[in-house]
Amino acid sequence: MLIDWFTVGAQALNFLVLVWLMKRFLYKPILHAIDAREERIATELANADATKAEARQERDEFRDKNEAMDRQRAALLSKATEEAQAEHDRLLDEARQAAAALRATQQETLRNKQENLHQALIHRTQQEVFAIARRTLTDLAGTSLEERLGEAFTRRLRKMDDQAKAGLAKALEKTSETEPALVRSGGDLPAEQRAAIQKAVNETFSADIHLRFKTEPDLIGGIELTANGQKVAWSIADYLASLEKGVNDILHAKDIPEAEV
Amino acid sequence: MRLSPDEIIFWQLGFFKLNATIIFTWVLMLVLAIGARLITHKLSVDLKRSRWQNLLEIVVTGIEQQIKEVGLTQPRTYLGFLGTLFLFVAAASLGTVIPGFEPPTGSLSTTTALALCVFVAVPLFGIAEQGIGGFLKSYVQPTFIILPFNIISEISRTLALAVRLFGNMMSGAMIIAILLTITPFLFPIVMTLLGLLTGMVQAYIFSILAAVYIAAAAQVHKTKVKAQ
Numbered sequence A: 001m002l003i004d005w006f007t008v009g010a011q012a013l014n015f016l017v018l019v020w021l022m023k024r025f026l027y028k029p030i031l032h033a034i035d036a037r038e039e040r041i042a043t044e045l046a047n048a049d050a051t052k053a054e055a056r057q058e059r060d061e062f063r064d065k066n067e068a069m070d071r072q073r074a075a076l077l078s079k080a081t082e083e084a085q086a087e088h089d090r091l092l093d094e095a096r097q098a099a100a101a102l103r104a105t106q107q108e109t110l111r112n113k114q115e116n117l118h119q120a121l122i123h124r125t126q127q128e129v130f131a132i133a134r135r136t137l138t139d140l141a142g143t144s145l146e147e148r149l150g151e152a153f154t155r156r157l158r159k160m161d162d163q164a165k166a167g168l169a170k171a172l173e174k175t176s177e178t179e180p181a182l183v184r185s186g187g188d189l190p191a192e193q194r195a196a197i198q199k200a201v202n203e204t205f206s207a208d209i210h211l212r213f214k215t216e217p218d219l220i221g222g223i224e225l226t227a228n229g230q231k232v233a234w235s236i237a238d239y240l241a242s243l244e245k246g247v248n249d250i251l252h253a254k255d256i257p258e259a260e261v
Numbered sequence B: 001m002r003l004s005p006d007e008i009i010f011w012q013l014g015f016f017k018l019n020a021t022i023i024f025t026w027v028l029m030l031v032l033a034i035g036a037r038l039i040t041h042k043l044s045v046d047l048k049r050s051r052w053q054n055l056l057e058i059v060v061t062g063i064e065q066q067i068k069e070v071g072l073t074q075p076r077t078y079l080g081f082l083g084t085l086f087l088f089v090a091a092a093s094l095g096t097v098i099p100g101f102e103p104p105t106g107s108l109s110t111t112t113a114l115a116l117c118v119f120v121a122v123p124l125f126g127i128a129e130q131g132i133g134g135f136l137k138s139y140v141q142p143t144f145i146i147l148p149f150n151i152i153s154e155i156s157r158t159l160a161l162a163v164r165l166f167g168n169m170m171s172g173a174m175i176i177a178i179l180l181t182i183t184p185f186l187f188p189i190v191m192t193l194l195g196l197l198t199g200m201v202q203a204y205i206f207s208i209l210a211a212v213y214i215a216a217a218a219q220v221h222k223t224k225v226k227a228q
Helices: A004-139 A143-160 A163-174 A191-207 A236-258 B020-038 B051-070 B075-097 B108-140 B144-182 B186-227
Strands: A181-185 A209-215 A222-227 A231-236 B007-014 B014-019
Touching: A004 B014, A004 B020, A004 B051, A004 B075, A004 B108, A143 A191, A143 A231, A143 B007, A143 B020, A163 A191, A163 A222, A163 A231, A163 B186, A181 A191, A191 B020, A191 B051, A191 B186, B007 B020, B014 B020, B020 B051, B020 B075, B020 B108, B051 B075, B051 B186, B075 B186, B108 B186
Parallel strands: A181 A209
Antiparallel strands: A181 A222, A222 A231, B007 B014
């Protein structure tokens, strides 16, 4: 008989024991190790994914920040450029204004200087003309300038047109001893001249006119009679005014080309 | 002429006896258990591991994969039973290279015992999977007339399992024994190699057939549900 039933039973038992042994010592630990490893790998992969995602997120954040910074920088730069341009324009305007002001001041100063020079020139010319005239008159006629002045004045007085004479006569009528007509002269008039003038006035207006004589150095080489707003005068200043006009015209004609240049 | 290691009896007391089949089975059990214990007592869960651990992992995952391919979706439930079947039969075949080793699977008593284990395990797994009613109902599907044929099929396939394994293992050992007496040197080695191959194939066939039977018992109901 090939089948021994005791052996069959024993082998069946043996097999079941072997199943238990294998489960206990082989399958369970091996499967556990495999599972643990797989879990670990999965965890590591998940961690790697998480790290990757985090890195990607950080990269995105960094890129966003970078872009924002770039935009901000560009905006700041543009603003700074605009401000610098504005400041540049402002400074340029200020400089132009300052230059214009300075030029105006310089021109003013120049004009003042010119004016002063003109005044000085006029004054000097008047004085020189006066001195020359006086000396010439003295040398030529042997009389003082004041005499000639007096004569010239009286001559003018006598040659007054009727309208002027009438106006002056009306003014002179109002004079009195307390309120005499005023005769102003550039230099002190000698008594003879004063008398001559008094006489000429009296004769011209056919009345006894009260006169008061006063020396006024500004009336260069001239004599002036004033009464109640009416005036008759003769003065070198008249001629000098003509001379001054001529000189001014010459100077002005000289200034224009300079200004144009 | 000795056909089975059952005939080598070391000790006997009435019904009880210790023959070569039992003794060599114990030896195999010891070798397998101690080997497994030695390798698995310090397993590495790290990526780096020992070669032995790699070997065992390949074996275990290979068996698991085979069970899955048969159609059992929860291979770990059946891994203990089916894996041990394979390992036991394969180890018994591998042992034949050791001179003096008598493979316990060369005994019809052992193969019968294994086939009976499968015979019992199939309905157990079937009941565990689909309940006793569902399992018993599978015997009268599609009609009641089929019941006797199903029962005959159960018994005959168990018998076939036992005899197939016994025939192959016994014949292998027998051929080597005969050849050793005729051409003592080179030829028996070649035949031993062939015996190793057939032994591994038998281990595979035995465990795969058991898996298929279990799968058939466990999956009938599921397939039906799926079909509906």
